[in-house]
Amino acid sequence: MATGTQAIVADELELLAGRVDEAVAALKTLDAGAQAKADALKSAIEAFHKAGLTKVIQLLKADARGRELLLEMAAEPAVYALFSMHGLIRADLATRVVRVIDMVRPHIQSQGGEVELDSVEDNVAFVRIRGTGHGCNSTTPRLKSEIEEALRQHVPELERVEVMAEEPEPVLVQIATANEDQGWLKGPETSELHDAKPFRWDISDDSSVLLIRFDGRLQAFRNACAHQGLPLDGGMVDIEARTISCPWHGFRFDCQTGECLTAPQAQLETLPVRIKSGHAWVRTA
Ligand code: FES
Known part of the structure; x- marks a missing residue:
């Protein structure tokens, strides 16, 4: 369970993130010229902060105790969010593949299809794709190439995408055989x-x-x-x-x-x- 203090920190972060979202949304109401200036200011400040943070991380990484501190810091939600925002923390391959699949799913569903990531092994993503139609009329190959394209763009180190057959009935091992249900x-x-x-x-x-x-x-x-x-x-x-x-x-x-x-x-x-x-x-x- 999250402690009271942790819940407060999460609430504060959410509030702060909400303020950023509101400010960004407000920019969209400005005329094009003002919007461009505001965007340029935002990019300049972000680049300034990113350069400083990158240096801090480089210096910490150069020292054994610094690396430990870096790990401790990255476990703090506020620090993690800051590092993520500047692209200084990279999620693992599988997590990034999941994000891309989540990103394309609405588009796949809008075409009557469905996609699910099964696993990522040796830089290969195994996905289950359900298209519409059968044989030559099946939309699955097209959906697959759309998913591949999105993954190529966002996760370039992925080598390929394999489409898996429809999931068979799961075979689960019965690992306990107690008869009475009391307590279960x-x-x-x-x-x-x-x-x-x-x-x-x-x-x-x-x-x-x-x-x-x-x-x-x-x-x-x-x-x-x-x-x-x-x-x-x-x-x-x-x-x-x-x-x-x-x-x-x-x-x-x-x-x-x-x-x-x-x-x-x-x-x-x-x-x-x-x-x-x-x-x-x-x-x-
Ligand atoms: S809550 Fe799971 S790693 Fe922080």
């Missing part, structure tokens, strides 16, 4: 769980469970990052490394044990999980 909460149907797609299951107004499926196994954790208690369900799962990266500040966790690979003292809370009657079940107490 019945969750989503197993057909809703997909490899590498974290599933958020709200068990009460203020508590949720994170289900992660991989290699036919299912793991359950309290859906609260060990760093600041923020939800992990928007995180990226790396099937090969069996890790999930927190979407907030990038801490990585082992999907099997919940161990934090970024800050060794942190740990996700694992929950007992089982598959029964086509549903996932967890015990939270």
Whole structure:
């Protein structure tokens, strides 16, 4: 759970970001000449700040203790937001692919299609694309080339995009066979769980469970990052490394044990999980 102080910091950041958005929106109401001058001022100030921040980062990186400090600083939401805004922190490959897929999805959907990222391995993105029509009339090849083009532009180091067959029925290993249901909460149907797609299951107004499926196994954790208690369900799962990266500040966790690979003292809370009657079940107490 996020502490009161952390919630206040997040609220303040949101307020500040809101002020920036409002100011940028107000610029759009100016006439073209005034808008161009305001944009030029904004770009000049940003470039000035970016140059200073880049120097700070270079100096910190040159020293072992500085590198540690840099990591600590980047874990602060305000610093992370500042670094991200200036393009000084680069999300990992899979996260950037997800962002591009999210960006093109509305366009794909407007053509009656759907796209989902399955995984990213060795610089290859594996996606599931559902077009309309069949055979020569299928729109899937066209949608694929549109997605490829977007990825080429925004994630140039990606080597190619592979389209995967429609997802087969998941085969989940039944990892517990207890008969009595006492103490267990019945969750989503197993057909809703997909490899590498974290599933958020709200068990009460203020508590949720994170289900992660991989290699036919299912793991359950309290859906609260060990760093600041923020939800992990928007995180990226790396099937090969069996890790999930927190979407907030990038801490990585082992999907099997919940161990934090970024800050060794942190740990996700694992929950007992089982598959029964086509549903996932967890015990939270
Ligand atoms: S909340 Fe900061 S890394 Fe997860």
